[in-house]
Amino acid sequence: MSSTNAAKTKPVRLDFRRTSPQALLLGALLLLAIEAALIGYLVKPEVFTSDEMQPNWVIWFCAIVLGLMIIILAAAVPAMLKKHSMTFDDTGIHWFDRGTELTIGWEQIGGIGVSWRRRTTSTARGSFTKRKYALELFPADAAFATHHPELSLYRAAEPMPAPGLTPYRYRFMLPPLSPAPAHAAALMEHFYPGKWLGEYERQS
Known part of the structure; x- marks a missing residue:
């Protein structure tokens, strides 16, 4: 007998993925939203502030670093969502x-x-x-x-x-x-x- 249960039961899956698609999508959307805000401020700072202050190097640095993080995340998606189960x-x-x-x-x-x-x-x-x-x-x-x-x-x-x-x-x-x-x-x-x-x- 293949199981101790007399009646057949519904198959159950054990997931081996490192993260869930929902969590990955939420994180990606959050990073994209922040990156979009930074780029928007760099392109049209007057939309985000009432004075004439120009974007400084800190904003540029944050935008570049965040952009690199998004690229790394995109490259890591296949490994994070390996369909091992x-x-x-x-x-x-x-x-x-x-x-x-x-x-x-x-x-x-x-x-x-x-x-x-x-x-x-x-x-x-x-x-x-x-x-x-x-x-x-x-x-x-x-x-x-x-x-x-x-x-x-x-x-x-x-x-x-x-x-x-x-x-x-x-x-x-x-x-x-x-x-x-x-x-x-x-x-x-x-x-x-x-x-x-x-x-x-x-x-x-």
């Missing part, structure tokens, strides 16, 4: 990657868990530690690599977090400051709790 349902997991869909049945999966790694950053005000999370899929047997060569870039070898697993896993990094780890746990508890490995620390 997983859909969980009664049959297994469906991996979506830029238009490509890959289905992995529950019978091909030995276990799924969320790993984390501590990362300490030092600053002038001191050091702080944060965790980098990843969803890890352990195949049921060695034939998995042959059946799914598309996932070779995500393959990693480390000591097993639990006995009976393969010596390698497929690691999918989760976005920072995201509810994805808790969401993944809820999905596994719902669709196939017997294959859920929980959270554990990884080496790299």
Whole structure:
């Protein structure tokens, strides 16, 4: 049986994108509005002020810097909106990657868990530690690599977090400051709790 649920349930998606399209659009509109105001002041300062003060170098500098920020943001949009996602349902997991869909049945999966790694950053005000999370899929047997060569870039070898697993896993990094780890746990508890490995620390 592919799931502990007798009745079929609606597929649920786990999103891997670093930011939402709505947040990105809001930020872009805000930057464009500020840039438009700066350019308008540079072109026709009399519209924005009643005196004869001419635009100074500070306004020019702000306009140029903001324009560069908008260009950098536009260049980073494809990476920020990578369409990496997983859909969980009664049959297994469906991996979506830029238009490509890959289905992995529950019978091909030995276990799924969320790993984390501590990362300490030092600053002038001191050091702080944060965790980098990843969803890890352990195949049921060695034939998995042959059946799914598309996932070779995500393959990693480390000591097993639990006995009976393969010596390698497929690691999918989760976005920072995201509810994805808790969401993944809820999905596994719902669709196939017997294959859920929980959270554990990884080496790299």
